[in-house]
Amino acid sequence: MPASDPIAPLSSADIDHWDHETDVAIVGFGGAGACAAIEAADQGASVVLLDLASEGGGSTRLSSAELYLGGNGGTAVQQACGFHDETADMVSYLRESAGDNAPMDKITAYCEGAAAHFAWLEELGVPFKRSFLDERAVMALTDDCLLYTGSETSWPYRDLAMPCPRGHNLQVEGDNGGPLLMDTLASRIGDRQIDVLLESRVLRLVTDGQGVVGLVYRRDLKEHTLRVRRGAVLCAGGFVMNDAMLEHYAPALKARGTIKTGNPGDMGSGILMGQGLGAAVENMHEGFISxxxxxxxxxxxxxxxxxxxxxxxxxxxxxxxxxxxxxxxxxxxxxxxxxxxxxxxxxxxxxxxxxxxxxxxxxxxxxxxxxxxxxxxxxxxxxxxxxxxxxxxxxxxxxxxxxxxxxxxxxxCTPGHGAFVPHFTLGGLVTTVDGQVLRDDGSAIPGLFAAGRTTAGVPRRGDGYASGLSVGDATFFGRRAGRSAALRSA
Ligand SMILES: Cc1cc2nc3c(=O)[nH]c(=O)nc-3n(C[C@H](O)[C@H](O)[C@H](O)COP(=O)(O)OP(=O)(O)OC[C@H]3O[C@@H](n4cnc5c(N)ncnc54)[C@H](O)[C@@H]3O)c2cc1C
The missing domain is CATH 3.90.700.10 (Succinate dehydrogenase/fumarate reductase flavoprotein, catalytic domain)
Known part of the structure; x- marks a missing residue:
């Protein structure tokens, strides 16, 4: 079977016993999955968080973890640094930079909630210094927080929306935001006694013919069945490591990027499992390229x-x-x-x-x-x-x-001539702002949710990307997907 083919679900009729059960199962312990788990647990759901790696974190742990946040007058850091950030300006900037692909429902929800999301992260213990780094930098290598990480002050955007710095860097020296973010989230997951299963690769979803009722994962060379009472949340990252998928969906990205940026789990398995249940995908040709x-x-x-x-x-x-x-x-x-x-x-x-x-x-x-x-x-x-x-x-x-x-x-600067041109994918499952996975006809697949680079989220286009949009989107919509799954009736 080509590695770009959908992964067919297993029928629950073919399962003779469930090894264990939970309200919410989350596939992938990166930024999206961690935030989904915390929110689901805070809604009172029992949660199992699975990851194929021996440590949680995914690409989020590898990243600088800059977060693109603002709006509502500004995050606490923007305000402390003297910036006023209107939600409407943030919406305009993201709409213009996403162009024809702009997902207005997600952009609006994100801009309306981003400042509160910042406060939520801080409350969990993620540290941000009240400082502005007024430099043209790819990332802050000091422990400073706020910087311009997009094209806000450049033409044509500076004429379309009031520029404001929205890149939020964690309070840590060097390029170490990702490990600090994931360690902090992992610690909060520990406080909530969420059941974390590492070295557990989710192989396929289980369906009762209507929606998702469980999943099958491999651990210790054995296959295990997990019954899911409320919802499964796919947070398994993107597909930059899957050459067959890149060739099929994003050949230009495959041809031009030189270094795949991500973790070995970026095989698109979350997308393929969703497609196996009839989920729609969008924006699959697009990627970030630096x-x-x-x-x-x-x-x-x-x-x-x-x-x-x-x-x-x-x-x-x-x-x-x-x-x-x-x-x-x-x-x-x-x-x-x-x-x-x-x-x-x-x-x-x-x-x-x-x-x-x-x-x-x-x-x-x-x-x-x-x-x-x-x-x-x-x-x-x-x-x-x-x-x-x-x-x-x-x-x-x-x-x-x-x-x-x-x-x-x-x-x-031509790719293939020595320049380092990293890239990752921006396409994925079609979801609502609350993380429900949709079919082509717009109907929701019962019990199936997704977030992060498994979905087509706020970051839509390489030429409109700003640093911080991916981790911002993954953590923000991860929370919403986790909450929706937890609140779905069993
Ligand atoms: C070096 C680097 C720097 C970056 N810097 C930034 C930045 O500063 N700001 C920004 O916004 N973005 C940045 N990015 C991009 C960003 O980190 C990612 O796009 C984002 O973190 C993806 O989050 P996620 O939760 O969707 O996926 P991930 O964090 O990758 O988590 C997915 C998890 O799913 C697991 N998984 C996959 N398949 C399965 C399966 N079948 N069963 C079980 N587990 C599975 C993986 O092991 C992984 O742990 C950077 C990326 C890299 C690599």
Whole structure:
């Protein structure tokens, strides 16, 4: 069976005994699953939380755990740092950045509830410092909290919604947010005496013909049956590790990304189990793809050009937006052209090789193999406008507009040419704002819920992604799915 085929459920008629039972079973102990478990337990349900790994955490543990939160006047950190964040501005920003794919019901629910979600996390013991990091950074490597993690201050978004920093970084030095978030959630799960089954791979759901009544998992080389009285919640992550699914649903992502970002469990098993029961999927071709070309900040003063020597983006955007636009160029070819400065240091995350250097633009153009005159013209036009603090073509923020003087150099940002271009998937099961899994006809599958990257959530498009949207969405909608499952009548 191809690894992209739906996983057929088992009929309850074929089960002669249940090994154990629970109100709510949660498949996957990452950010979504942990929050689903806590909420379900707080509604009074008995909960079994299963994960195939020997430690909970999933990709959430591996992540920086930046959380994209705001609205309602602002989270406690936004307010303490002097930012006022209107829900309507956050809605506008997310709507515009998701474009035609914008899931307005989820965006609205998220923006209305994100500040309260921040308070919930803090109450659980997740620490956030009251500080703003005013830097162009991929993540805070200090213990500072608030930073811009999207394209809010860049064109066209700055004209469509009032910019506000919404990336919330945990209070921990270095890139260690994920472990701290998951350790804190695991500790609260321990307080609630939730039954955690590790090294337990869920193989398939069990149905009575209407909906979900249980599941089968493998542990210690044996298959076990778990009866589920109220609901099963699929929080099994995305499908970036499943090549057959990537080939089938997201071939461009497979072809252009160089490093799969996630954990080995990102095999799409939650999506496939849902599909086995008739669930609909959406947004399956989309993914986050990163070209982390900053810091150092002066590289933002450079220009990205494609194989035709043409610009294609305002370089002050978030690295994921630049990455998505770069991948859309012919054969994914892109170069970052910049003026060499005295203490040039390559961007630490990107690892892109120097593709050419030149005392003149002509020399650089030749070394890059660009059509004769193309880069010369592009740079001449760019420099003329930059000298007037203008960028009529792409509206780059004047803070980053500078005449590019020789000597020049260019980084080759083309995937497959050495640059580190990580990616993960953004498509999944279709769910309601309360986590119910839907069929193509819009009807809900009784007893089946899902959240996180197993679903198509708030983060919809690579070119509109902002850091913190995935963990924000997974933890926020994980809670809602856990609550819905717990409150469903047995
Ligand atoms: C290095 C890195 C940095 C990142 N930084 C950020 C960031 O700062 N902010 C942000 O928003 N996003 C970030 N992301 C993305 C983000 O971490 C993930 O998209 C998000 O955490 C997914 O959460 P989840 O709960 O859906 O899945 P996960 O956290 O991956 O949890 C899924 C769990 O399901 C388990 N599982 C899968 N299949 C089964 C099965 N059949 N049976 C039992 N268990 C199963 C897995 O073992 C896993 O533990 C980053 C990702 C990486 C890898």
């Amino acid at each position: 070209l982390a070309f900053y810091p150092p900040v002066p590289l933002t003063e450079g220009i990205f050009v494609n194989a035709e020597g043409q610009r294609f983006i305002n370089e002050d955007c978030y690295h994921g937006r630049v990455g998505a636009k770069a991948m859309a160029q012919r054969e994914g070819r892109s170069f970052l052209v910049f003026s060499v400065w005295d203490e040039f240091k390559p961007p630490p995350y990107l690892n892109a090789p120097i593709a050419g250097t030149g005392e003149t633009v002509e020399e650089l153009e030749g070394e890059l193999g660009l059509p004769t005159g193309s880069l010369v013209q592009t740079l001449q036009r760019y420099n003329e406008c930059a000298a007037r603090d203008e960028d009529p073509a792409y509206h780059k923020d004047p803070r980053y507009l500078r005449v590019l003087e020789p000597p020049y150099a260019a980084l080759d």
